[in-house]
Amino acid sequence: MSPITVAVDANGADLGPAEVAAGAAIAAANGTRVLLFGPAKEIGDVPDGVEVIDAPVSIAKAPDPANAVRSTPDASIVLAAKAVAAGRADALVSGGSTGAALAAGLFNIKRARGIHRPALALPMPVPGAPVLLLDVGANVEVRPEHLVQFAYMGAAFAQSVMGVTNPRVGLLSNGEEAGKGTPDVVAAHQRLSEAVGITFVGNVEGTGVTEGVADVVVMDGFTGNVTLKLMEGVSNKLMRSIRDVASQSPRGRVGGLLLRRPLSALRDNIDPEVQGGAYMLGLRRVGVVAHGRFTRRGFARAIEVAERAVREDVVTRTLTALDAAGALRQSPSDTPTSVQAP
């Protein structure tokens, strides 16, 4: 196998560029080439397989990411996206702002031909029932044809990267019946029921997201952002509440100690680092947005999944499936994507 090259933005991570570089070093040791865009003097020495391109300018904290991308051509995320657009790298990984990564990807790597809107897809590590959610924040408003494309994009990703043979795709709604939801959701349900080359399991309610009834759940980016943050919030709150009630009695404290190892295994299991981040789907190349609070392990994982998506040719597979289903955009004059960070 010829090596895959991943362009990585080292700016914006909570633990600093050196932590991203440490993740890049792990990925390089596993055979992936990394072009690392960030402040060379903070990054320091890197092993073979990692090439540092000095790019000290960061727009990871910019309040208007789309504007910052347009007005800052030497920002590290812009330079990384340009390297992918120019073919010097095969995929983009960002550890910074989601909005900046989306804008840089959209303006430089560009939408794949026939795609209405790129989407952010997030694999949720539900124990025993992993589920890919999209869109989790790229588009606050969508039309039915966007939701239909998200379904194909998610299915192709689940198949090639997550290894799900025949992904079941659901549509998030406020009831299982076909008529439930906003008019756009009802229209998307109708189209997906007739769609070819996809296993549509119908509407999925909020309770269904964690019940393993679908491998992919499709939604608009507003609801998707709320969904992932609710899941994170409820999960953290409940784990803290359990620790609190356990610490209130001697018996509880002993019980908590005995459960420490299994609970910590469960926590590792549902740790977002394991998934490597959120995936930008619908661009001409693969993009991954790692979470800013990741450690080197998470960044290494993000690079590894980007590499896998390239090797499995997710982009072509998605477009082939959409073409076969007649779901590619015909008119070139679609409304530009609103670039909104989750």
Next chain:
Amino acid sequence: MSPITVAVDANGADLGPAEVAAGAAIAAANGTRVLLFGPAKEIGDVPDGVEVIDAPVSIAKAPDPANAVRSTPDASIVLAAKAVAAGRADALVSGGSTGAALAAGLFNIKRARGIHRPALALPMPVPGAPVLLLDVGANVEVRPEHLVQFAYMGAAFAQSVMGVTNPRVGLLSNGEEAGKGTPDVVAAHQRLSEAVGITFVGNVEGTGVTEGVADVVVMDGFTGNVTLKLMEGVSNKLMRSIRDVASQSPRGRVGGLLLRRPLSALRDNIDPEVQGGAYMLGLRRVGVVAHGRFTRRGFARAIEVAERAVREDVVTRTLTALDAAGALRQSPSDTPTSVQAP
């Protein structure tokens, strides 16, 4: 204090009309008068304070609740709502379908003057940070002025029934900044920032819902339904996963045994029965929709909270606050509410 009378629909509960009657009996023992609409022969004997009105016809499972309400004048929920409309009872409690209760309330008790849309409000028992969510399913689509009214309706309810002195009201969105969200959410944010007589704390993200940053969180009914079902789903899934990992080793099993009592206390604490159900706000009288799977304890609690809402005069307080803020509907020709069950 003169006794409050609550009209209760006994049809539709999972455990049957007798269980609802048992809940009514508990409420009656505490001094509330109950008019119980349901099949007299299944209900059997009732104590003083409960009057059974034989109403064997149930529309709790009707696929189109609004239509069923219109075409079934002798349905128990319709008769119960009519009793409230006629002044024979002060509040409505239903243990059946939310959609049927909403339609029966809307068509018979009717919207309060100046209210655009009734909303369903649900107090979520987040440990240490209880929060009232609305709308959780009455209106899948809303306009900014509806969200503004929901804010006042929720604040008045939190103050009078939940006992929160100065409720902090937040707006669910995909980011904390004022510009985040759909155009309707952004417009609602703008209006709420300038609203008088309310403590608006700005946008609340999904993670914020469980963090105690607001006492009331306002949203459209589609997102609200997804939100409450996600919270329920994630919470149940995590509790099951903890039991599963604990049962996999002898140490874990002993730990689980020692934690049984605190975990069961936590579970009771977050049990939806404690809250009595969801509240229909914006009608001329108070309505409560208990969950179909409640036991007598939950139904008793629903009647008790309805009684409290009447005593605290939530309806008048809400309208007074809306009037002072200039947020009452002026035109009588607003689009009729879409009646959608959660």
